Amino acid sequence: MAPDDRDRHDSAPDLRILGDRITLQPSGFIEPPKDKDEKDEALMKNVARFRSEPLRFLRDVSLYVSGTGWRAYDDVIGQPIFYNGFSEHIKTQVMSATVLQTKIAQLADLRISVEEKQGLLPPPSSGREYEIRKAKRRAELVQGLQEVAEHLTDNMICKFESKTFIRGAYYLVTQLLLRAYHQGIHVSSEEVLRLRNVAEEAEKKKQSIIFLPCHRSHVDYVAQQLLCYRLGLALPVVVAGDNLNFPLVGSFLQHAGAMYIRRSFGDDQLYTTLVQAYIDVLLQGGYNLECFIEGGRSRTGKLLPPKFGILSFVLDSLLSGRVEDAIICPVSTQYDKVIETEGYVTELLGVPKKKENLADFLSGGSNVLSLRLGRVDVRFHEPWSLRGFIDDQISRLSKVPSAIHVDWTDTKNQVVRQKLLRTLGYKVLADINDVSVVMPTALIGTVLLTLRGRGVGRAELIRRVEWLTERVRAKGGRVAHFGNLPLSDVIERGLEVLGKDLVGVVEGLAEPTYYAVDRFQLSFYRNMTIHLFISEALVAAALYTKVKQGGGPAIQDIPYKELRDQVLFLSSLFRGEFIYSGEGLQVNLERTLAGLEADNIIMIERDEQRNITKIGLSDAERAAGRENYDFYCFLIWPFIEASWLAAVSLMGLTPPLGQKDDLGKTLYHQGDLSYFEAVNKETLKNSYQRFEEEGIIQVVRSKDSRIPPRLRVSPEWRPRRDEVTGNLTASGKLWDFTEKIASSRREGKNRRDGATVSTRVIRLTDELGQKLWEEAVRGVDGGKKAKGLNAPARLSAEEERVLERSQREKKKRRTLEGRAHL
DSSP states (O other): OOHHHHHHHHHSOEEEEETTEEEEESTTOOOOTTSOOHHHHHHHHHHHHHHHOHHHHHHHHHHHHHOOGGGGOOSOBSSOOSOTTHHHHHHHHHHTOHHHHHHHHHHHHHHHHHHHHTTOSOOOSSHHHHHHHHHHHHHHHHHHHHHHHHHHHHHHSOOOOOHHHHHHHHHHHHHHHHHHSTTOEEEEHHHHHHHHHHHHHHHHHTOOEEEEEOOSOTHHHHHHHHHHHHTTBOOOEEEEEGGGOOTTHHHHHHHHTEEEEOSOOTTOHHHHHHHHHHHHHHHHTTOOEEOOTTSSOOSSSSOOOOOOHHHHHHHHHHHTTSSOOOEEEEEEEEESSOTTHHHHHHHHTTOOOOOOOHHHHHHHHHHHTTOOOOOEEEEEOOOEEHHHHHHHHHHHHTOOSOGGGSOTTSHHHHHHHHHHHHHHHHHHHHHHHHHOEEOHHHHHHHHHTTSOSSOEEHHHHHHHHHHHHHHHHHTTOEEOOOTTSOHHHHHHHHHHHHOTTTEEEEOSSSSOEEEESOHHHHHHHHTTTGGGSHHHHHHHHHHHHHHTTOSSHHHHOEEHHHHHHHHHHHHHHTTTTOOOOTTOHHHHHHHHHHHHHHTTSEEEEEOTTOOEEEEEEOHHHHHTTTHHHHHHHHHHHHHHHHHHHHHHHGGGTOOOTTOOHHHHHHHHHTTSOSOGGGSOHHHHHHHHHHHHHTTSEEEEOOSSTTSOOEEEEOGGGOOOBOTTTOOBOSOSHHHHHHHHHHTTSOOOTTOOOSHHHHHHHHHHHHHHHHHHHHHHHHHHHSOOOBTTBOOOSSOOHHHHHHHHHHHHHHHHHHHHHTOOOO
8 A cells, every 4th residue: 555545544534433422533543541431431320220220221222222313224225124024035035046946856856866776766566657656756855855945044044024123232232342342343434435335336236245354253243233233234144153053142143134054064965055045145135245254263363364165155146147246345353352362362272162152151241241442443445346356357367258158067167266266265355454453452462572581661662662553554554543642641551451461560660561471362462463564574584594593694694595495485384374465476575675675674785787695684783683673583483383383293193183282382391392372273273284285294084074084194204213213313304394494483592403402302292193193093992082983093995095086186286276385
């Protein structure tokens, strides 16, 4: 974003939605701490009145529910919703959809064919009688499938039935939300006006707006629904996992806009087609839709890779011609503090996620009432036509003028479709990053986790937050404006929101000194900024391969080719973690180096033709104690540590995916792992996924979901063992790969890379691998259960054949993609 564009966006005033009130104020305005939040006090009084005068309180609520002015939710922009019979109308359309009826007929015919082969149909006394019996049996099958589909539809679809209900729901949810986020919801007035204009045009054309937000909290969809209600937009149907469909709460959410789908469809063709039919009906009717592009909530604070499930259904609706067009609107939702971060940490450390239930929901709700978590910030990217995007991409990929002219059943065109889907997903993520606002808590968390030393003084904290703010803006990012408050007061408010469980303070010194109490939880907020600096971080990590060797400046300089190769390696390694610019490595690298040189962090030597030959730290950066260079290193080091840990674990000969924590925790406490947050289930899972994509490991997944996946190291990557002792050796392709990652790892006070580390790490890995092998064998021989059923330690002949065929197909696909590989 050009500087003038950025300034214009930042200067546009915010709308602050606080209960019934909407106020216009400078973007990111924060009230001075001396002013009391009157709305918060009013809420406390309402709670007190409910306890002391419940009848009067309920009467006031009923007056609110009756609806006056905007509360009536009568004059909304969009297709008609919230009327008696809405659900039945949608259900009828879904059940009569051609795509569904065709699939039901196919499934009935398939079953008839199976029964004929198995001799299950009654033997005929004549050919005509056989055909009559066959037709009768087919009708029974069709009727049975219709009943199943009708039941599934009723459980799945949202039920916009009652305006009285949604008015009351809005009031209730607003009161609860503002008790937690007492500074309200902030949106850009410019973006809201633009969105309303787009919605008016979409209403005329009977087109849907598909909101695609990032997902960090359960509050995301609450905030989106409240915004649409308050701004007079038709509420979107929100795609939700059926894990939220538990008693009372499930019905409440369904009547407020939730549509429930299974987490996994498996091979259920009827259910898959039913979801497609429902998506078709919504898009054909011009009803708004909301789907979280990442699938589940991000437990790490940064954007997750896109999930293509619902996007695939939407894409098929347009590719088939059943839907003419839809409007895509990427949405960023940011928080001063996310309610669930403490629970995220336990999940990332391997504790299984608890299934949602009413008791936890109510107890969690009562805790929320006592929180003061700042504000929610929602930003809408400029909406764009999905049809326009598809036609543009198709013309590039297949030289065909329109997607409608493409035969999507053709295998070659299926490859084009997958590229189209992937491009769509990553474009949405990039758009979300473009409009995201960096909150004060993210600035504080980033600074605290990117400084050396035990703590940081107040003055230094302010200085580094100010520096980071400037860097965010220089990279085209948005930082919440601080209104009429000095930066010191903004930081104080941010520290108050984070709380003493995350950031501690040492009093009684020359100045207050702050330190990270819970680095793991605080990393959630640091990761909210990393997307802005990923290019600089990769360059810094590549340069660190020389800097870590010590010695004079000349020794620490790195030839351009070496730096480029390491940046390429790390970029490929983290392909599933971060979103890169689509301009290519060479353009990104040269621009990044030029930026770091302009900031006086690095010096660049060039030959007579102005080609870069060598890169090193600048004299000014060395004199400043490497503080800015270290900042970029600290951002990427935890991810390098996690990838190194994942690679090291493979030295133990294929430990199961869920069994790496013991190794990571041991290495951390023995000083061989610098960051405890590297023992992170999500980042480790992404590493294993990359290793699988590259053919380093081979994964066998059972058709039975109760049997966990099994993996093994590919033969060409398999570690070597000493022929005499049988111990693993620090050699071979996998070890060289691990060492290449390790070359950019941070060295700590108690650790230096070398033979001692290699020996200790390999010994621990081998011990864990042996234990896992023994457990796997005992699980088969002794009947030990693994997540419900035994997981065979060795592959059957059929599984070997399937795996071999799968590996050939993956290798061919990697070759066709032509992308950089590890």
